[in-house]
Amino acid sequence: MERIEAENPSIAIEAVQDHLPALYFVFGRARTEELASELGREWDFLFPDEKEKVLKMIAETEKEHPEIFQRGHRRVLRRLLQQGIGYHHAGLSPVLKNLVERLYENRLLWVLFCTETFAAGVNFPAASTLFHSCRKWDGKEFRMLMNREFFQMAGRAGRRGFDRVGHVYIKIDEKFPEQTGFFDESEVESVYGRLTISPNSVLSLLKWKTDDEIHRFLTRNFSAYQERRAEREIKALLEELNKQYEEAKSYFCDLRGEAACPLQRRKLIREQKRLRSAKYKNRPGARERLAEIKEILVNQHVQRCLHEVCADARDELEALGYQRAGLLNQMNAIKQQSRKYIQEFQFVKGILEQLGYIKDREFFARGNFALELHVQEILVTELAFAGLLEDLPLEVVAGILAGVDYIPGRREFVPAPPYDPSPVMELREELLEAGVPPHFLVWSNTPGFVAHAWYTGQGLDYLLENTSLQEGDIVSIIRRLIDLLRQIDDASHSNPNLRERVREIRRVIDRDEVAVVF
CATH class of the missing domain: 1.10.3380.30 (Sec63 N-terminal domain-like fold)
Structure with a gap:
């Protein structure tokens, strides 16, 4: 993975010209077109015979769709394609997207500016991939790419049978220098299943499945499988924590919690100081507790021991307790999620019954229509x-x-x-x-x-x-x-x-x- 400091795509392409063809990922439809046009002012990648092939494919497309390059800025795209440059995004008509894809598959496009949807095409590898940015709008806010998203796109680099290695380049944005160097394949986010309980799914289950089959469907789907696996992993971690907990407890002697224990004595002294402060001394029961602590400290002799070991064990027990509480919360969340699918099913079923679609397993006109x-x-x-x-x-x-x-x-x-x-x-x-x-x-x-x-x-x-x-x-x-x-x-x-x-x-x-x- 290499870094490029350049706004002009020509500078970036010049830096990677020994590793073409390239997919240049851009997070914005208009920007793909702008960058392609900028590159087209300075670069032409095709030989005359290759231009003839491109023109032939363009002519075949225009024969069926005469107006395809006459709308908006599509005339610019027609010229760019003859230079081995293209762009691809969801705003293109299916006809144009198909043409661009076919040109790329036939190795007649050397630089293709595209949005991330192009990364899903398994037949579209490149020698290099370039990132104009590593920030994207996700529908709510601008955020950094996830590891999974980055490697889905970066993974296009490297053509089997042509390239020994694939090259990935990231354009550095001085406003967001943190956007590079943090992607790690070992930390690619997991894909989690999510069962959507729609009215159609409820109606279909009621129409074609028994109660037992419905229960299995709701409790043994992919999402539920992932939750059961996570539950097993948490149980294993809890068992390991319990072992560590018991080991840490073994460092304590029989005097733990008694006034003779140096740690307990320090605890009593801290309590004594607190009760003597202006904030607590006038509270009900404070004087009685002070007298009780004083009597304990005077009458009880302190046991001499390596109490530093007990202090370390006490701190370890406290840390283990926090970890255990966190794992138990995760376990409860997983159990609630497992029950959630059944609850959602019953909720949607109740709505359908209320609206007159069904009654138990009896289907009315609306239910048959919605099915x-x-x-x-x-x-x-x-x-x-x-x-x-x-x-x-x-x-x-x-x-x-x-x-x-x-x-x-x-x-x-x-x-x-x-x-x-x-x-x-x-x-x-x-x-x-x-x-x-x-x-x-x-x-x-x-x-x-x-x-x-x-x-x-x-x-x-x-x-x-x-x-x-x-x-x-x-x-x-x-x-x-x-x-x-x-x-x-x-x-x-x-x-x-x-x-x-x-x-x-x-x-x-x-x-x-x-x-x-x-």
């Missing part, structure tokens, strides 16, 4: 049974459903949709008042403008001009909507009118760049 859904099951079911999906215009239904399970980004700008979203908001408020947890009712009005416009025939150009979203964001919104429509289609087998409406919405929006092929 076919896999996202925000209660919210979508209530939208359907409230008649909103059948009464409102199709373009409005598309807008409403696009907001299901959507959490807007902190810098997103999207105009309000041209319809009244209050029926959904009112329904959501009623469900909250009925005790449904907010995480079962995630909905946003933000994507409504995108889905409504797309349904009414507008294209990517219109949406890019009127929102702050990028192609990838828009495609993601519509594809998520298409998937939800498929789920509702499966769930509405007993409601032909609703099924016909959702199929019509899908037919209209499943087009152009967002088309989903199954």
Whole structure:
């Protein structure tokens, strides 16, 4: 691992030019594009025959998608790709991401600026990886990379059959000098399982599993296995602590706690001084206790012994006691977590019974409908049974459903949709008042403008001009909507009118760049 002090990517690439191709990790979509453009002003990595291969692949893509490089700054990307430079992030359209990935796989890109999602690609190794920064925004705050995150990205360095070693470079930021030199493979954070008890999981278990099978599922999943393993490890540590505790106790003689013990005598003298202070001397019982201590000190002879050994043993016992208390707290937390899955199951089951989805194991219409859904099951079911999906215009239904399970980004700008979203908001408020947890009712009005416009025939150009979203964001919104429509289609087998409406919405929006092929 080496360090680079440079803001200009050209300086960094010059320092590592003997170890290309390189993945240059950047934590920000716009920054990947900016750095790629800066590098493109000074570097061109491709020979003429390689440029011809790139142009051929670009032409094949443009043949199917003529406008792919005409939007925004994508013309710059077209030029950069012919220089062996590219960028890759979630804001790119799937078509462009696919093209960039294919060029990289064919060794026609020498420097690729990318966000951390690219690190998950097992087919994308590099001779080197570079980090523009080791700080990232995690949705709540800027923080340093975890060891696991760093090595996931750094691990791209080193191509089997090409490189004897992989090279990792970190750009030093003078504002945050502590961001380098602390990553340790031996301290990579563990991956912990977390079982999510959703309405669909409860309905599926009740529909297809016996009580014993449900109990095993809740108590013997991967997360529960990790908790049992942690419990075994804590028990082993407690046993070792108990051995040390007994060993430390063996240093004490029979006089421990008696007035003849030098340690006990010192304790009594300290108590005596405290009771004589202005703070304690007038408290009830202070005089009587002082007289008692005085009599003990006068009448009891001190035993001569190596009391320093006892003092050390006493301190060790105190430290062991703190450790033991900490381990016991961890043990209690693990036991509570093990019971938590069963409690969550019962809690969600109670909500479903309260809302009229089920009664014990008997399924009603709402329960059968929600059984076919896999996202925000209660919210979508209530939208359907409230008649909103059948009464409102199709373009409005598309807008409403696009907001299901959507959490807007902190810098997103999207105009309000041209319809009244209050029926959904009112329904959501009623469900909250009925005790449904907010995480079962995630909905946003933000994507409504995108889905409504797309349904009414507008294209990517219109949406890019009127929102702050990028192609990838828009495609993601519509594809998520298409998937939800498929789920509702499966769930509405007993409601032909609703099924016909959702199929019509899908037919209209499943087009152009967002088309989903199954």
